[in-house]
Amino acid sequence: MNLDALLDHPAFAGAPPRDLDAYARRAYAQLAVVNEAVGGAGPLLDDPRTMSAVLDWAAVVDPSLFAAAAIHYAVVLTSIKELGRPEESLESAIASLDRLDAVGAILITEIGHGNNHISLQTQAVYEPETRTFRLHTPTPGARKLMASIALPGVAKIGTVYADLVVDGRSCGTFAFVVPLRDAAGLRPGVLVEPLEGSVPVALDYSVTSFDGVRVPYDHWLRDTASITSDGRFEDPLGNKDRRLVRSLALSAWASLAGAVGLASASRAAAAIALRYAATRSTMGRLSPDRPVLDYRTQQHALYGALASAHAVTALVDKAIEAFLAKPWEVPPDETAITFSPWVAAHRTHALAKAAATELCAEITAECRRRTGAQGVLSINRIIAYEGLAQGYNSAGGDNLLILLDAGRSMAETLQPCAVPDTVTGDLADPDVRLGLLRVQEATLHAELAASVRQAGDAGLSPFDAWNPHLPKAAELARVHQRRMVAEAFRALVAERQDEALAAAERLYGLRDLHRGRAWLLERGVLSPAEALSVADLADKAVDDVAAHAQALLDGLGLPERRLGAWFLSA
Template structure:
């Protein structure tokens, strides 16, 4: 990458804004790149790729000292997931499930006994690999209507898992044969006699190497190139699980058969059972944003070095063309905004991780449970997915055929975003639930901006974003208020409002992104942050992001009268000027991402891309 003295001096301040203290933990993992599992090549998908993924996961686990170490140190957990997503998306997905779901569920909800304690120890040492089984193949929103049954047997004080029909098969669990031991956190309806006790997770041994546990049937699914893993359909036929395999939290079944659950409500129990999704949501937001930083770095570096032979001027880097600048600087600004918001979400997650979730005010899930566990974390995960998909897609398109080579990572990053449209919570359902919560939660208010100043500026864009969110919220609440109380929860009431709920949730998320960028700029301007060599670049990118955000919502503002046609013309002109302001500061802005070449591993990002591409291939026989 092109560097200069300004970039070298400015990078530490930007890195602190973007990463906090977590960057040191991320950098400490780069030594893994010299170990055999990370030097070994593999095809884009298939058994050989899956075997390498699990070898890498074991190597990562050994490097950090075991899965339990990451569970006890949430900042280090997030660092491991960010690094994994940048280096190898399937490794990230397998690691998220191993660390953020399986270990977390067994530790936080389980009460270890003679069955669970050794299982947890095996997962800690990566002798057994974890998966999650919650989604059922036959119906949408299956999280809210789990049909897999776990019936309590009072004679043995065990549970038997049963799949009532093929439509209730667990879907996309990575437990197909790899010659390794696999377990899963299986979500099932607890049945005790004729009593429905709610949905709980169960820690279940799925297979020991090539031997499948009695009563379990595994059907391997066709391969995918989007985050390839050993995915499968799984059904249960009276599979027995010991009592301490029930991750019961504070619920219990007494020796006399009396079931008790202090939560006392199926919806609250569901949210509590899925509370580990907070780990997955925050981990995904952090990791997908890290992948987006890698994607835009690869894309811009390639455009800096790629010479063109157009007749207007020869030997000109493609990044000098306005079309390339519009595309790549726009996604650079988006990735910065997302990184700054995610840094705040990560800090809050680490701070609150030690406290038990308070479910007293939890919203009743309507379409999916994720926003009820943590609305802001779930929405941030959805935003990170969208921004990664856009960044990787734009960078791939702007790189031509180079972007299609898996060795250059962009396709894998796009695949990661595609998978996370549904993984860790379906993004559309998250936005629907979040929008409905914002409408119904009357304690949630959006204050009118007190001062606006220049409308066509970062502060003006934030004020207008507040105005738009407030207007959308007021309109939706007004429409709901016209409905009788008896009809408030009907399909007929809410179905016409669904597109507007998504729009409201997106407006809320966009305002949070703008606020995060503005707060970071204010922090950077503080005298405590040093000489401020990074400030011109940060200001330029902030302006570009704010004006692009405003440009995308001009229709609403013109319709509502908050902007005039002449204001709209100014927005376009000032956004164009912002592109010119960003260009001189690319070295500083990219150095803030702190991505060494070895971690990127993309030939197209090298200065001599031709030599790097030849080195990445093998001579044909």
């Protein structure tokens, strides 16, 4: 499938428009071209690898196209496929989404309740007389935030998350498939306020509320739940938290879809910045008309970004393979919901998304800074990739809440990771660096678990027991993330036996160790001499990456035409 051939289509021609509505309309037109080229949504839903490849391509071409595609395929249609029990009415909606007669939208976050999704206020009230539901927004704080449905003339079908109410009783959070607007305008009872102003990833965002919107029974993504003919709600999962986690089962693929886009944006930013640096000269008086990439500061920054781009790609590829091996499996240790449901739905995938966000933000910001004034021009795309990272701090699960939940669940339900008998040796050795990460994680894990256990034994409330230790919970989760990345990169290098990738792994790992060496020094894990040596080792690793720079650039798999940055062809 040669998606790059689509770049010849008029929908992809020219610079992106400045007007927000025009930009969103262009993204949906591009999505229609992609959908036709791949044969509709069906092939993507049947083959997650193909979906991943399409999302990877879209993120490089335009993060707005990626966002529209990720919501449409990886969130809306995936959740319908996984949780829906289609009859005639829902089959019609699925067909519209498959043909892209309507674009999918997700409506979950509420303006008055942050990004945790634990206690949604939007209600879907069951009416036994008609065997349908009525969607209501009971308060201004229950309005849905950031749904991309404001653009006139573009039909939208949304998955709306709401509290199901049967016979006056709350039965838990479910998703409902709701036609929101067609070519003629908004559907009855759907109220939309466009969100004005600039956003990191341009789409037609809105604040949305519902006034008695009728929803057919089969548009309820009920999974294994049901309402009997005499109006009795039944759910074999047994409680609301389990149902919330299951209703967000899509989060596994939604998190991974976000991670795919973030890894793609990271690679694209590194490729653009390095290709530009290779042609850019500086008139600094140390050596007039010298290529800027000859300067050590530029080498550290951009070769470091290149190594990190390969690292985040290794992490995301490993997460996708794990998902494909056991799709939709919720690991048995991930059950408790504290701050948000994402870790309970799947801790590893949620942490992979959060780690990819942080790495993408770091890579794109560095590449923007190192390309000077050109870096802030939208036609050169780096700032758009940086915007994608900004957006995914909250999209697909708030990253801070993911870290807090992950740290807490690790301390309460898991044993500390195994540590090697010794971690002495050459710090340029990836196995030594992995050993250091394991020591740090295991120590933080044991200390956090002991502190919280002591607080519980002292009779403190859950809030008073945990609140002083939340920074430590986030720190534990971050170190665990670092280990996830390091192990994924180590496994890739071991599999490929590639000298260029080994050089990138070494530079990435030493830069990571350099940032984290203070804790190791404070705890006596590293000696002062060892801690001082890390900077020199990283400096040498820059030379190793420089020697393999072209191979590593080629390994990003990004032809210049797909990158499309103006200054590469100006």
